[in-house]
Amino acid sequence: MVLGNEYLKVVEERFQAVKDLGDKTIDQLAEDDHQWSFNEASNSIGVIVKHLSGNMKSRWSDFLTTDGEKPDRNRDQEFENDISSKEDLITTWESGWITLFNTLNGLTVEDLLKHIVIRGEDHTVLEAIERQMAHYAYHIGQIVYIGKQLKGENWRELSIPKGKSEEYLREKLNSASPTNVKNEI
Numbered sequence: 001m002v003l004g005n006e007y008l009k010v011v012e013e014r015f016q017a018v019k020d021l022g023d024k025t026i027d028q029l030a031e032d033d034h035q036w037s038f039n040e041a042s043n044s045i046g047v048i049v050k051h052l053s054g055n056m057k058s059r060w061s062d063f064l065t066t067d068g069e070k071p072d073r074n075r076d077q078e079f080e081n082d083i084s085s086k087e088d089l090i091t092t093w094e095s096g097w098i099t100l101f102n103t104l105n106g107l108t109v110e111d112l113l114k115h116i117v118i119r120g121e122d123h124t125v126l127e128a129i130e131r132q133m134a135h136y137a138y139h140i141g142q143i144v145y146i147g148k149q150l151k152g153e154n155w156r157e158l159s160i161p162k163g164k165s166e167e168y169l170r171e172k173l174n175s176a177s178p179t180n181v182k183n184e185i
Contacts, residue, residue: 002109004108004109004110004112005109007112007126008104008107008108008109008112011104011129011133012101012104012105014133015100015101015104015133015136016101018133018136018137018140019097019140021140021143021144021158022049022093022140022143022144024156024158025045025140025143025144025147025158026045026049026086026089026090026093026143026147028147028151028154028155028156029045029086029089029147029150030086031085031086032086033045033086033147033150034046034049034083034086034089035081035083036146036150037081043079043142044081044146045089045143045146045147046081046082046083046089047078047079047080047081048139048142048143048146049083049089049092049093049143050078050079050080050083050092051075051078051079051139052093052096052136052139052140053078053092053093053095053096054073054074054075054077054078054096055078055096055132055135056096056097056099056100056132056136057070057073057095057096057099058070058073059100059118059128059132060099060100060102060103060104060132061099061103063103063107063116063125063128064111064114064116064125066117067117067118067119067120068116068117068118068119068128069118069119069120100132104129107125111125112124112125112126113125113126116128118131144158
């Protein structure tokens with residue numbers, strides 16, 4: 001096993017797992033839920049999606065050759081709550097992820113220790129990937145939290161429901177062989 005290949009495989013799975021949490025939250029939203037925010041200082045799900053998508057397009061386009069903060073990115077505009085429909089929300093969401101996964105799928109082991117620039121700061125590709133993973137997980141956690149608040153008792157759990165940990169573990173251990181047990185996020 002080449003460690004770099006394993007890392008690229010695992011990090012792609014982790015990005016997908018984080019995206020899945022967002023997908024499952026967005027799926028539960030009513031048409032206008034994405035526009036709700038707690039107050040003027042808070043971001044709506046729509047704003048967070050716009051920000052994530054803008055960040056992904058900027059960071060992952062021409063990833064190895066240009067600064068990750070592209071000159072045509074308008075970060076401040078990402079924080080305007082102007083996504084008009086759930087369909088537009090999903091289109092915006094998916095466009096960022098497509099950019100990320102296309103770039104990630106094109107990376108090789110040799111790329112991991114190359115140096116790239118984000119906002120003028122030098123990073124190894126490995127550091128840049130980890131930086132983005134932390135950033136995206138942070139914001140998708142916000143999306144999930146807002147979704148849970150909006151849906152209340154109608155929320156469909158995305159992981160192990162409260163009070164069901166032992167039952168979940170028993171089921172996993174009874175149905176899985178040691179080689180195919182996957183970690184939960």
